[in-house]
Amino acid sequence: xxxxxxxxxxxxxxxxxxxxxxxxxxxxxxxxxxxxxxxxxxxxxxxxxxxxxxxxxxxxxxxxxxxxxxxxxxxxxxxxxxxxxxxxxxxxx
Numbered sequence: 495x496x497x498x499x500x501x502x503x504x505x506x507x508x509x510x511x512x513x514x515x516x517x518x519x520x521x522x523x524x525x526x527x528x529x530x531x532x533x534x535x536x537x538x539x540x541x542x543x544x545x546x547x548x549x550x551x552x553x554x555x556x557x558x559x560x561x562x563x564x565x566x567x568x569x570x571x572x573x574x575x576x577x578x579x580x581x582x583x584x585x586x587x
Contacts, residue, residue, distance in 0.1 A: 512559050514543065518551040518583040526572060527552050539565055539582065553585070 519535060526532075529545060536542040536554030540562070544555040558564065567581045 510560070512541075512557045514555060514557050515587065516546075516553050516555050516585040518548075518553050518585060520551055520581040520583055521578070522552060522580050523576075523578060526578075531572070535570065535580070538570075539568075551583075558584075 517536070517539065519532065522532075522535075527547065529547075532545045532547075532552045532554060533542060536545060536556055539554065539556055540559070541557040542554060543557055546553045546555075564584065564587075565582060567579065569577060569579050571577050
C-alpha cells in the first residue's frame with residue numbers, strides 16, 4: 495500500500511543550508527602563500543573558517559551555502575597591485 499501526497503517545495507528548519515569544504519588555491523604565486531594573503535582570499539570567496547599551508551597548494555576551509563553558486567576561478571590583485579589568475583579546487587565535492 496502506498497500513500498500518495500502532493501509534493502510541496504518546503505525546506506525543514508533542520509535541513510543543512512551550509513556545508514564546509516577545504517578549497518585548494520591553485521596558481522597562487524609563492525610570495526603570496528602566506529597566512530594573511532590566503533586568509534584574505536578565503537574571506538573574499540565565502541565564509542572563511544581556517545587555512546592550511548600544504549604543498550604544493552595552500553588550502554582554506556570555508557562554509558558554503560547550499561543554494562549559492564561556487565566560484566572556480568578568479569582574477570585577484572595583490573597589495574602592491576600585481577594581478578594574477580587563481581583557480582579553486584573544492585576537495586571532495
